[in-house]
Amino acid sequence: MAVAAAEEAGALLRARFGEAHTVRSKGDGGDVVTDLDLASEEVVLAALRTHFPHDRIVSEEAGLLDAAGSxxxxxxxxxxxNNVAIGLTAYAVGIALCVDGSPVVGVVHEPVTGRTWRAALGQGAWCDGRRLTGPCGRSPASGPVLAWTQGHAVGRGDGRALALRGALELHARRVLQLWAPLLGWTMLASGTIDGYVGYRAEGVDFPAGALLASEAGVEFRTLAGGAFQVGFDGPDSGRSFVAARGEMLPSLLDLVSAASPAAARG
Incomplete structure (x- = not known):
């Protein structure tokens, strides 16, 4: 059901991409909501309410649609x-199911290519019939290609974010800042980039992408190198992470620690 809902919403987004217009601003950081956000959300919420009427839903624009249960x-x-608002074709639809705060199903659909990534806990990650195995885990001689994400609440002058991004830019071959974090997760799960670093990541889109990566063999650590639990509950300070295959993790954690002791504690 989640795959079908994401693909139906994606078809709507693809068909109406050129017609997007801003409905309102969201927050003080320049984020916006378009009519396409709302139309896509209606498609997905209708499917969830039909098939799982007793489940709780947290949606990016509608907020919490509460219900009892885990x-x-x-x-x-x-x-x-924001990409769609400026005519950039880099966007996705994401749906996750969490039980007791941890993801058990994750779906990401990219309307532009028509590809769908999906994962279920303990059953691997897949894209259009191909099982994903993530990056090779060895850092290229020219340096790794990394994705970076930070939450909407992170200010432009946040010292930790600036230190982390600066360290990554200095040592990595490329650092992708996509304005669409789910696309970074699909690339990591597919093995086309080497790692992902996040600072106070958003809770709504994080579990779907993180489950894809985890089921493709990617491991997670806190910025300080400790154990990391993927979830969406709790403060965004608990969603600062380093993600890569095991062989890559030590060198990526070294890059993060180079940002400064203060940044590494995030």
Missing amino acids: RTWLVDPLDGT
Whole structure:
């Protein structure tokens, strides 16, 4: 059901991409909501309410649609809204199911290519019938290609974020800042980039992408190198992470620690 809902929403986004217009601003950081966010959200929420009427839903624009029980669906109906608003074709639809706060199902659909990535806990990660195995885990001689994400609440002058990004830019071959974090997760799960670093990541889109990566063999650590639990509950300070295959993790953690002791404690 989640795959079908994401693909139906994606078809709507693809068909109406050129018609997007801003409905309102969101927060003080320049983020916006478009009519396409709302239309895509209607498609996904309708499917979830039909098939799982007793489950809790947290959606990017609609917020919390509360219900009793341990099951929570997370919906990002248009990850990459700012890209769409300026005509950049880099966006996705994300849906996750969490049980007791931990993801057990993750779906990411990219409307532009028509590809769908999906994962279920303990059953691997897949894209259009191909099982994903993530990056090779060895850092290229020219340096790794990394994705970076930070939450909407992180200010432009945040010292930790600036130190982390600076350290990554200095030592990595490329650092991708996509304005669509789910696309970074699909690339990591598919093995086309080497790692992902996040600072106070958003809770709604994080579990779907993180489950894809985890089921493809990617490991997670805190910025300080400790154990990391993927989830969406709790403060965003608990969603600062380093993600890579095991062989790559030590060198990536070294890059992060180079940012400064203060940044590494995030």
